[in-house]
Amino acid sequence: MAAEMVGGALLSASLQVLFDRMASQEFVDFVRGKKLDSEKLNELKRKLKSAKAVINDAEEKQIRNPDVKDWLDELKEAIFDAEDLVDQINTEVLRHKLEGKYGSSSSQVLKRFRNTFSDCAFNKNVDKKMEEIVRKLSLSLRQKETLGLKEGVQYRPSGSLPSTSLVEASGVYGRNSEKEAIIKLLLVKNDSTENNMSVIPIVGMGGIGKTTLARLIFNDERVKKCFASKVWVSVSYEFDVLKMTKEILEIITGETFTSQDLNLHQLKLEKALKGKKFLLVLDDVWNENSLQWDEFKKPFKSGAYGSSIIVTTRSEGVASSVMRSVPSYKLQAMSDDDSWELFVKHAFNNVNGCIHPKLEDIGRRIVKKCGGLPLAVKSLGILLCYQSKPEEWENILNSDMWELPSEKNNILPALWLSYQYLPSHLKQCFAYCSIFPKEYKINKEDLVKLWMAEDLLQPQNKKRIEEVGEEYIDNLLSRSLFQQSVSSDDSSNFTMHGLMNDLATFISREFCLRLDDNFNSNKLPSKVRRVSHMKAYEYDLEKYESLLRAKSLRTILSSLLFRDSNIELQNLAVAQWLPTLTCLRVLSLSRYSITELPTSIGNLKLLRYLDLSYTNIKEMPTTICTLYNLHTLLLKDCENLKLLPADIGKLINLRHLDIEFTDLEEMPLEMGKLKNLRTLTDFVLGEDSGSTIKSLKDLRHLHGGLRISGLRNVVDVEDVLVANLKDKKYLSELELFWGDVYFDECSPQKHEEILGELQPHTNIKFLKITYYGGERFPKWVGDHSFCNIEKIHLTGCKKCCLLQPFGQLPCLKQLEIMGLDELVKIGDEFYYSDCSMIKPFRCLELLSFSTMQKWQEWSFIGGDIGGAFPQLKDLSLVDCPELTGCLSLPDTIKSFHSSGCDKLEFFRNTERRYCWSTYNKFFAVQTCMQLDLQRLLSYIFVVIVGILFVGFISGKGCF
Incomplete structure (x- = not known):
């Protein structure tokens, strides 16, 4: 199958999956056993194969011929319907299998009667739907000759591509003069008497490199030194003064604000900026409303002289009439020479194009057609990388896409060509992302789960389906269809360039709808399958009522940023439209104010992804356990939820269960049956009932982080041994939590026995132990065999009086110790072990001790903290009242915080001594004048x- 997926049309991947599922033995046996209309099913297969023969030709012609585009849309709708039908049949197969396994409490006679009645209704419904799909396909196929569609048109395989290393640009070409000119404007003192800040608009068409240039300026070392605060905000079409003010305030202060009072936020921002020289970048601005700009600018007048705002925009109207204080900087297209250098970097892997004489001439002509747009040059360079045949380059050069009139669409020909040469499975994954608003930060793991839910990932031997999804993202990143988020330091977040978003939206057309856009709820497209509502600040009932007419919806992806006060309204609305959407695969109600989920959730038999995070939901209906296809269940921060459904073990396909910050009392007894779980953020041990820790035994495939809560409720230490954490080799983070507060009921010896048996696999990277009641830690804690561990947190271990040899952990970077009340001395045991005497703490960068009431003595190797911690950058000592001595701070220390350590003296180990203090989260250096x-x-x-x-x-x- 893999070979057929290379360089095919978007619908090729969907059709191949359909054929594979209809050919499976389980599917065939079920159709025969239930006496479904096999003749009609065979006709459906024939029609689909006939359509598959011409879709390659249709996809190439659709952008020039609107009739072909409409034909493809009709075919896509029929294929979606066919997928729904096949999924419903396979779900019925799964239901019969599971209900046969788990049995029923009803009598056998009643059970047979119910099954017979249910089967008759099911068969009738399936035959009716199959007949309708065949009718649609027949109508479409009659038109293919009229449209001139040819069978057997082959896509040219695009070859293997480089990995994500190409995503990180090693240089930007042809923008140095522009960069220096704007930096000069920033560094020149602003003497304006009208206000204290300059506004510099960077104007240019889409894809010309405005954001890249602004990012180069933003990260320049001279600029970093010049401004006390720097903030980057992606704006796009939505210019919301409250949201932007709140985002800037949170970045500057490092705090989170929930209030919706604009005036309050502006006063706080004005105070935070007062007397400070700041740089604000507003990326991709479209708003030309002067009143909104005046309202937005109010807090920035308190900043120091020389403060600046950089605005990137495609609109000269934004630059000329709204907030300009210097002439706008119009970004011109790249020169041919600079464009060629950029192309060579990506097409020839930085090798001079002259060593490819047959390709250089073709390449230069291709670059000429890109019109000096860096995004277009880069996209085609990546496309042609590793394609060594001149005829493949000639195909790109001579494509009639270059001649397409610009007024027909706003998609650059180079970008369409990059998409056209994608393998079909990547095409549908890319098109799916039109569901996200422009500039939306997409999380890698979240997107993979969404793709899984819609069956867009093709299984590969010996690879988890999640790994396949990650490879897809890496591939799209390497082709520049995705790009790393410029406003986030998190490498797991990425965005789509505005033009790429336009391209994905053009491809998805009526099948994907963003309710955030200007949307007439009375004109919901009949073909729509995916709906998102990602930027709303309040619940819009009118928009959601329109969903009642879209009974074939597959995805509702919604996340209300601010909750509506009318909880009853949201409960009622969800209960009203949910039962009708039986084709849903993805349902996200994150951040809704709902307190209950209707029992009709059980009607959504095809559902694979359910997100109820940050809702007020109090309990889960038992009908959720009939959603046998469910892959992902997200309940993060559902503070009112106390219990999970007792029959959760029936969700045999569940792979991801996120219950972080959810105040559960215990885990259901059937947790151990969820053998496919990959994500389990918390395992809660109840006091008198629920699953014991033994249930973890069969959850061998857990990945990422796991917290085990309520360890004080362990009755039998043997249960811990059975759980066998050593076997969980994919876990990277482990938190062992005894209780919300410290308890004395268990003896220290039992605590020590329990922790001793909780030894994880040595692949662990982060270990946290909270409210442990033993006097010593077991040998595995701090053992040098844990060579991958990077972070350790010990909190509230009140009886512990001795630390482990953490200094022998070769990769340890962060160590935080708090609340070890009985610890009096830290000696050589902290640095060395009996079996290893390597140089201690070789990689430690952050060290924190706090609330250590009896700690008196701290020994260093050679009497110098720098000798014991050669790489230490951050040191914090808080509330250690008995600690005495003189602490010499080495030059490696960048930040130091101390309070409540009155008996300890600090000084810098340099000619000039310093005291280091903390105030309002900002570290300040003060000369110790009083001491001297x-x-x-x-x-x-x-x-x-x-x-x-x-x-x-x-x-x-x-x-």
Whole structure:
């Protein structure tokens, strides 16, 4: 199958999956056993194969011929319907299998009667739907000759592509003069009497490199030194003064604000910026409303002179009439030479194009057609990388896409060509992303789960389906169809360039709808399958009522940023439209105010992804356990949820269960049956009932982080041994949590026995132990065999009086210890072990001790903290009142925080001494003038007394 997926049309992947499922033995046996209309099913297969023969030709012609585009849309709708039908049949197969396994409490006679009645209704419904799909396909296929569609047109395989290393640009070509000119404007003191800040608009067409240029300026070392605060905000079409003000305020202060009071946020921002020189970048601005701009600018007048705002925009109207204080900087297209250098970087892997004489001439002509647009040049360079045949380059050069009139669409020909050469499975994954608004930060793991839910990932041997999804993302990143998020330091977040978003939207057309856009709820497209609502600040009932007419919806992806106060309205609305959407694969109600989920959720038999995070939901209906296809269940931060459904073990396909920050009392007894789980954020041990820790035994495939809560409720230590954490080799993070507060019921010895048996696999990278009641840690904690561990947190281990040899962990970067009340001394045992004497703490960068009431003595190797911690950058000592001595801070220390350590003296190990203090989260360096002055006065006093004493003894009189 893999070979057929290379370089095919978008619908090729869907059709191949359909054929594979209809050919499976289980599917065939079920159709025969239930006496479904096999003749009609065979006719459906024939029609689909006939359509498959011409879709390659149709996809190439659709952009020039609107009739072909409409034909493809009709075919896509029929294929979606066929997928729904096949999924419903396979779900019925799964239901019969599971209900046969779990049995029923009803009598056998009643059970047979119910099954017979259900089967008759099911068969009738399937035959009716199959007949309708065949009718649609027949109508479409009659038109293919009229449209001139040819069978057997082959796509040219695009070859293998480089990995994501191409995503990280090693240089930007042809923009140095522009960069220096704008930096000069930023560094020149602003003497304007009208206000204290300059506004520099960067204007240019889409894809010309405005964002790239702004990012180069934003990250320049000279700019970093010049401004006290720097903030980057992606704006796009939505210019919301409240949202932007709140985002800027949170970045500057490092705090989170929930209030919706614009005036309050503006006052706080004005205070935070007062007297500070700041740089604000507003990327991709479209708004030309002067009143909104005036409202937005109010807080920035408090900043220091020389503050600046950079605005990137495609609109000269934004630059000229709204907020310009200097002439706008119009970004021109790249020169041919610069464009060629950029092309060579990606097409020839930085090798001079001259060593490819047959390709250089073709390449230069291709670059000429890109019109100096970096995005177009880069996209085609990546496309042609590893294609060594001149005829393949000629195909790109001579494509009639270059001649397409620009007024027909706003998709650059180069970008369409990049899409056209994608393998079909990547095409449908790329098109799916039109569901996200422009500039939306997409999380890698979240997107993979969404793709899984819509069956867009093709299984590969010996690879988890999640790994396949990650490879797809890496491939799209390497082709520049995705790009790393410029406003986030998190490498797992990425975005789509505005033009790429336009391209994905053009491809998806009526099948995907963003309710955030200007949308007439009375004109919901009949073909729509995916709906998103990602930027709303309040619940819009009118928009959601329109969903009742879209009974074939596959995805509702919604995340209300601010909750509506009318909880009853949202509960009622969800209960009203949910039962009708039986084709849903993805349902996200994240951040809704709903308190309950209707029992009709059980009607959504095809559902694979359910997100109820940050809702007020109090309990889960038992009918959710009939959703046998469910892959992902997200319940993060559902603070009112106390229990999971008792029959959760029936969700045999569940792979991801996120219950982080959900105040559950215990885990259901059937948790151990979820053997396909890959994500389990918390495992809660109840006091008297629920699953014991033994249930973790069969969950061998857990990945990422796991927290085990309520360890104080472990009755039998043997249960911990059965759980066998050593076998969980894919876990990277482990938190062992005994309880919300410290309890004395268990003896220290039992705590030690339990923790001893909780030894994880040595692949672990982060370990956190909270409210452990033992006097010592077991040997595995801090053992040098845990060579991958990077972070350790020990919190509230009140009886512990001895630390482990954490210094022998070769990759340890962060160590935080808090609340070890019985610890008095930290000695050599902290640095060395009996079996290993390597140099301690070779990689440690952050060290924190806090709330250590009895700690008195801290020994260092060679008497110098720099010798014990050679790479230490951040040191924090808080509330350690008995710790005594003199602490010399090495030059590696970049930030130091101390409070409640009155008996400890600090100084810098340099010629000039420093005291380090913390105020409002900002580290400030202060010269220890008081300390030096006191010592100087002491010396002067001693000298004077000495002189007086000598004079008195000699009898000369010094008075």
